[in-house]
Amino acid sequence: MIALEKRPNPSRFWQYATPLVAVLATMIAGGALFAFLGKDPFEAIRTIFWDPLFSEQFASYSRPQLLVKAGPLILIAIGLSVGFRAGVWNIGAEGQYIIGAICGAGVALALYPMESRLVFPLMVAAGALGGWAWAMIPAILKVRFNTNEILVSLLLVYVAEQLLASMALGLMRNPDGGGFPGSRNLQQYPSAANLELMANTGMHWGVVAAMIAVIFAYVLFARHMRGFHIRVAGDAPRAARFAGVNPARLILFCLGTSGALAGMAGLFEVAGPAGQISIDFNSGYGFTAIIVAFLGRLNPFGILLAGLLMALTYIGGELAQFMLGLPSAAIQLFQGMLLFFLLGFDVLANYRIRVGKREVT
DSSP states (O other): OHHHHHSSSOOHHHHHHHHHHHHHHHHHHHHHEEEEEEOOOHHHHHHHHTTHHHTTTTHHHHHHHHHHHHHHHHHHHHHHHHHHHTTTOOOOOOHHHHHHHHHHHHHHHTTOOOOOHHHHHHHHHHHHHHHHHHHHHHHHHHHHOOHHHHHHHHHHHHHOOOOOOOOHHHTTTTTTTTTSSSOOOOSSTTTTTOSSSTSOOOOOOOOOOOOHHHHHHHHHHHHOHHHHHHHHHHOOOHHHHHOOOOOOHHHHHHHHHHHHHHHHHHHHHHHHTTTTOOOOOOOOOHHHHHHHHHTTOOOHHHHHHHHHHHHHHHHHHHHHHHHHHHHHHHHHHHHHHHHHHHHHHGGGGGGEEEEOOOOOO
């Protein structure tokens, strides 16, 4: 008989070991998947995790892309971790990411072709405000009517996707684009472009914002009273009320913060790597950031490392598709396995496995 037995106290070993074990299990299961598809599993794993960083043929391009991909993942995941620690589950960061991009790009297109140093800061503010406002919808509904923020935030993603398509085909469509969907290319608008700060490094303002967010989150959790309220609300909601925590205010703060950071990530992406509002602008960063947040154990520096690892799977996955002919769905499944194994092995932090004989009554 195999049974799970509740531990008296959570295992610190498994709390730290779970991400490493989950990554290893993902590699093993992913290798089996690639073998099933008729590919050499060792070559596939090497292509995903090794070649982007150390191959002379690909590293010069892949290394800068590591920061480009990791920036939005880290920025969104930091915002999500604020809520997750408090038991506020924002699953709709993808929608807030999209709305932030729309609002930020809208400012640039409204001011086009004005040349001013104020254009980009205004775009950043508009992106953050757009993401914040979109997150306030589930926040206010939660506070006023006790709705489920998971469902509301998730369903709003699909509303945001429809707004994105509408903007790309209508209001924001490039008048000089020959009728094709999509806005002007913001990279060709100097005042609005989020270009590399140092050539061939991938470092742009979105990456800088992600690093600042990591430091901000560390100070918040470790040194600020609001961080104490967040930890207490997540660990012991009833005790939090006796500690003077205002649940409504905490919900508004957590969802607002995560929405603002997701909106900023969308703005930095549309003004930089993506370059324009298009129908397929959203790339799933908002959902992938959930994996990053949990893989990093909701710790700011853990999220930093997890974001870099997940970015590596993006770059390596694209390389594997190109070099080995792996389908994109297989790469997405490979990334999804990481969350599956992470949650599965996370059980061992609170439970131990007992093997014994079934008692006969």
